[in-house]
Amino acid sequence: MKLKVILTILTTSLMLIVNGQNKGELNGTIKTEQGEPVIGANISIKSINTGTTTNFDGYYAIKLTEGKSYSIEISYIGYNTINKTVTITSGKTTHDFTLSESSYMLEGVLVTSQKREQKNKDVPIAITSYGTEFIENQGTLEYDALSEYVPGFQVQIQSVNNPGIVVRGITSDSGDSRVEPRVSIFQDGVSISKSRGSVVELYDIERVEILKGPQGTLFGRGAQIGAMHIIQNKAKNENSGSLKVGYGNFNQLLATGDANTILAKDKLFLRVAGIYNKRDGYIENLSGGDLNGKETLAFRTSLKYLISNNTSLDVIANWQQDTPPGTAFKSGTFEPAGGDLSPNTFADLERGEDLGVDRTVWGVTGILKHNFNATWDLTSTTAYREFDSNEAFDADGTAAPALFFNEISEGKQFSQELRFNFDTDNKFRGFFGANFFFEDGSQSVPWEYNEQSFAVLLASPEFFVINGVPTLIPSIPNDPAYGPLAGAPLNEYNTETYTNYGKNYSGDIFADASYDVTDKLSLTVGLRATWENINAAYEVTDAETPSNLGFLTGNYPNVLYASTNGEKIEASENFLSAVGRFALNYDINDNITLFGTASKGRRPNVINITATETNVLSDETVLSYEIGAKSLFLNNRLQFDVNAYIYDYSNFQTSVTEFENGTLTATTKDSGNASTFGFEVATQFAFTKNSSFFANYSYIDASFDDKDSDGNEQELAGNTFRLTPKNSFSLGFNINPTVNKNLDVFFRPSYTYKSKVFFEETNLPEISQDGYGLLNFRTGLHLYKKYEITFFMNNVLDEEYIIDAGNTGEAFGIPTYIGGAPRLYGIQLKANF
The missing domain is CATH 2.40.170.20 (TonB-dependent receptor, beta-barrel domain)
Structure with missing residues (x-):
């Protein structure tokens, strides 16, 4: 009988503890200094290996344990990282943050090669990524001009109808409708690889990513030796x-x-x-x-x-x-x-x-x-x-x-x-x-x-x-x-x-x-x-x-x-x-x-x-x-x-x-x-x-x-x-x-x-x-x-x-x-x- 009482008390106590741990929530909005919501900002709590990202309104919410303090990190590419310690009270704890633009920032740091936003450094692929600023600064409106700045990447354009696209020695240039290219050219996630239709003008571009090596799992049947994503x-x-x-x-x-x-x-x-x-x-x-x-x-x-x-x-x-x-x-x-x-x-x-x-x-x-x-x-x-x-x-x-x-x-x-x-x-x-x-x-x-x-x-x-x-x-x-x-x-x-x-x-x-x-x-x-x-x-x-x-x-x-x-x-x-x-x-x-x-x-x-x-x-x-x-x-x-x-x-x-x-x-x-x-x-x-x-x-x-x-x-x-x-x-x-x-x-x-x-x-x-x-x-x-x-x-x-x-x-x-x-x-x- 005593054993049943003890088990009942322990079970009840455990349930109270668990329920108490789930009552807290940290939420808020993240905006720029101009008041614009930051979409996709990262909120990370490394001590418990959890986090989230902001939605279209810059809003975030994380379930945390009531009464505890956490060191949180707010980061977004191109902006200074914020580190702050917050204590979670009962109900909802609201903390809004304002991100300031980084004084120094390289283009190409952020890539989406693995179908999610990551720092290039964290992706196990050889990638060259250039954004709007670099493309504008170099005046590159065609592939062949851009390729001059990408190691292991060569583009020869006899005409817009006949490009030769080379990744690390492998050429993709056949116009034969029966032959699949070796290099995938993608435009906003869609293959445009067929040689005679693949040359498009590089204007109003957010970013171009060139991936070297086989990329079939990421970019499909034509990416035998690489891919370019526009x-x-x-x-x-x-x-x-x-x-x-x-x-x-x-x-x-x-x-x-x-x-x-x-x-x-x-x-x-x-x-x-x-x-x-x-x-x-x-x-x-x-x-x-x-x-x-x-x-x-x-x-x-x-x-x-x-x-x-x-x-x-x-x-x-x-x-x-x-x-x-x-x-x-x-x-x-x-x-x-x-x-x-x-x-x-x-x-x-x-x-x-x-x-x-x-x-x-x-x-x-x-x-x-x-x-x-x-x-x-x-x-x-x-x-x-x-x-x-x-x-x-x-x-x-x-x-x-x-x-x-x-x-x-x-x-x-x-x-x-x-x-x-x-x-x-x-x-x-x-x-x-x-x-x-x-x-x-x-x-x-x-x-x-x-x-x-x-x-x-x-x-x-x-x-x-x-x-x-x-x-x-x-x-x-x-x-x-x-x-x-x-x-x-x-x-x-x-x-x-x-x-x-x-x-x-x-x-x-x-x-x-x-x-x-x-x-x-x-x-x-x-x-x-x-x-x-x-x-x-x-x-x-x-x-x-x-x-x-x-x-x-x-x-x-x-x-x-x-x-x-x-x-x-x-x-x-x-x-x-x-x-x-x-x-x-x-x-x-x-x-x-x-x-x-x-x-x-x-x-x-x-x-x-x-x-x-x-x-x-x-x-x-x-x-x-x-x-x-x-x-x-x-x-x-x-x-x-x-x-x-x-x-x-x-x-x-x-x-x-x-x-x-x-x-x-x-x-x-x-x-x-x-x-x-x-x-x-x-x-x-x-x-x-x-x-x-x-x-x-x-x-x-x-x-x-x-x-x-x-x-x-x-x-x-x-x-x-x-x-x-x-x-x-x-x-x-x-x-x-x-x-x-x-x-x-x-x-x-x-x-x-x-x-x-x-x-x-x-x-x-x-x-x-x-x-x-x-x-x-x-x-x-x-x-x-x-x-x-x-x-x-x-x-x-x-x-x-x-x-x-x-x-x-x-x-x-x-x-x-x-x-x-x-x-x-x-x-x-x-x-x-």
């Missing part, structure tokens, strides 16, 4: 805007601006932005017009609706049209009349002003976010996107009417992702979800030609062009060697076309989570399983006029493209796959973090169809191992990162254009095994509130192995990957002293260097560019904190270089070369309102 500015709860106009040499015209307004107080906001950027080409074309110019018109509209304190909806619509002049594929074999073979001087490409690109890209994205509680939230991302591009180019690089092509690419895609995010007491956090993706695309390549010119290229290429004048023969030579074809007439005009089609469905389930094993050590595991239904097709539209020349090449009635006899050859396969990552983070102290990762990346299988055969290439896989260290010192003023990595590739896929046995094919081949070793170093330092320095260096040794997985000697053994400099670096200053309260001056010099690159995996010496560096600067005035006058100059030393070589002409033994931009300069005016 995060655009969304509508905000404010009335604001800006306008910038500029003029430069080669008649550059720039106009860009944005406007943000409140449609319904604290409820509905609208933002519009746009850009027009035009510049004449810097290579004169004797046949008419100019080459290597630019013309882009783009608009964006975004709407934010705060449905409730816990639910928000962003709708973003993008539209972009590009109509630049043609690309200067200048011959390195035949000089134009009165000219030379330099790719940086005038050219003579047939069709003149008919050369160029006409491309339209548009899409709509909806992002719905809902917070269930302090632990769980949901993100739903729905998107639809289309692109339509037509590029006309002269592949022989001369005035000869032999190799004039169009590339007509079309694509549409739909994607839907549901992602549940969780954060349990700041100890276990991550996400899981599912994704559905559909794409339907095609790439059509019409070839228009004069048989009388092309016959010379086939039979006597040394006489193809003489003193800039094309050689024409009206008929097949009247020689007994040609048998019945001797003396047969050749057409002055003909056309034939090949088209590839790709229609793909994929479904993913994924999960990625981090667990704090101790206060210093955290472990991250990610997995993505994918089902793919890949459908490919190929067809050839035969020559408009059956060609006698086709008897000699073996492709009658065509000349170049082997006929499919009026049929579309189709094939379909289903594939299951999985990729994953394992990572460790170790905090040496509050300033330095070590990380290590092991991960697997994958490029999907390719169904390769030609007129004569259909084969399925194995999926290209890579095993990645990386270690590194990240650091933040001096209250986020000094950042220093270093990492090293090893990649091991199997079934490496190579895109090639070949002319063999009279037939031209653009196809993808399994080139066997390859491996990469490299390391990167990057640093930023803010030495005053508005002045900073950055520098980075990258070393990449990426080449094909001597033997394949079966022990056979490889055709490309020892060759370096294309578009891969072994050494590259960049550095720059933002010097921004204040003269008085109404006037600041600034000077922003930068220098970038890359060592020798090969433009083809054959590593031919003449198809390469030796190392070179580019010096740029921007200087000007800030007036009354609202106005800005900038003078800029790129390639100050007027360095001559090429951005590509070989190309389609190389398949015929007459490679072409594309000259890089000369010195460009101009003035820009900006106003904020």
